[in-house]
Amino acid sequence: MKIIFAGTDDHWSHYQTTLPAAFKRAEINASITRDLDTHDADYIVFAPNGPLSDFTPYTKTKAVLNLWAGVETIVGNATLTQPLVRMIDHGLTQGMVEWVSAHSLRYHVGMDAHIHGQDGTWRNTSWPTLAETRRVTVLGMGALGTACAQALRSIGFPVTGWSRTQKTIDGINCLSGDAGLDQALRTADILVLLLPLTDETNNLLDAEKLALLPDGAFLLNPGRGPLIDDEALLAALDKNIAHATLDVFNTEPLPTDHPYWAHRQVTVTPHIASVTRAATAADAIARNIVRIENGETPIGLVDRTAGY
Structure with missing residues (x-):
């Protein structure tokens, strides 16, 4: 399984150890890359302020997993035809x-x-x-x-x-x-x-x-x-x-x-009411990938018509 991490360097500093650890706990055999040219990726872990905006080449991608709860900056992206999953985690x-x-x-x-x-x-x-x-x-x-x-x-x-x-x-x-x-x-x-x-x-x-x-x-x-x-x-x-x-x-x-x-x-207060914490968010991403691989609906699947 191939997974692209499409986030900033700062995001990656938090997820480069927590995400592989979460995949190991979930028994997911995956390689994680930050190379956006990996167009045959199975999943994309996405940060709205990251480097990816054109989803057209990723025809094999099963879902885009958002790192944040809010999806207003991506849900209207016309190139995004893959299922979009917003972050819901403990x-x-x-x-x-x-x-x-x-x-x-x-x-x-x-x-x-x-x-x-x-x-x-x-x-x-x-x-x-x-x-x-x-x-x-x-x-x-x-x-x-x-x-x-x-x-x-x-x-x-x-x-x-x-x-x-x-x-x-x-x-x-x-x-x-x-x-x-x-x-x-x-x-x-x-x-x-x-x-x-x-x-x-x-x-x-x-x-x-x-x-x-x-x-x-x-x-x-x-x-x-x-x-x-x-x-x-x-x-x-x-x-x-x-x-x-x-x-x-x-x-x-x-x-x-x-x-x-x-x-x-x-x-x-400076937008700190709640933030995505890498330790728990990584587990939420892993659980959703397992759900999708098992044919189940991921938690947080976005309804494009509703906008969230």
Whole structure:
């Protein structure tokens, strides 16, 4: 079996030992190359910022295995006719669960007031309500959204999940469709954005949608930067949005003169909510190759018509 690793030198530094080790554990006999002229490759392990953009010569390739969860930069590539598989792995999911849970609890228990209020004042006149009174909405109920929703529910938050298609998940109030989206936003004391980026979700959180959030709502965006209309969010921070923690942006790195940096109601994190970790991602790639070789559908197979 021949496998091309189409990633940057930095990617390869992380995968040159973990990927062969994962293949060995999965009992896959494969040779891995970075030579893009290996047109008879069985599989391509692909990074969207890597050296490969024309998939036309790879007529024997059974699947292109994306190193990232997001596929918006490749799914529209007209030369890509091979099956595309996005990254779904334990490390990526667990990292996202931890980031979303941490910042949701930060908002819920009011940590900022004490972290930033070390001025000798004993502030014991208010305290957080229980999680059962703080409503959370997760937009996007894929693997990451579902895992985060379930984790928040286990803490005690009442959780609503919204997705393009209707889903049923124990303990989660699942909604779909335009009317369901508006309902989900109206009941979001904490809003978590984990939608894929498509034509339909680009600037989904515009002025109209942000105005539906309750007064004092908190917003977390570890999904995709273009889900939010930046100007609309900046205006909403003067109205009904108490604070926003943003991990992803329309332009990355976030320009030094961007208003988010200096805004007292915005926390910027540098796209670190969850990253693909080579150790767990390599195992996910190996398991999917085994599935394909056994005639099974790989986990994370992309629906081109939906865009994710």
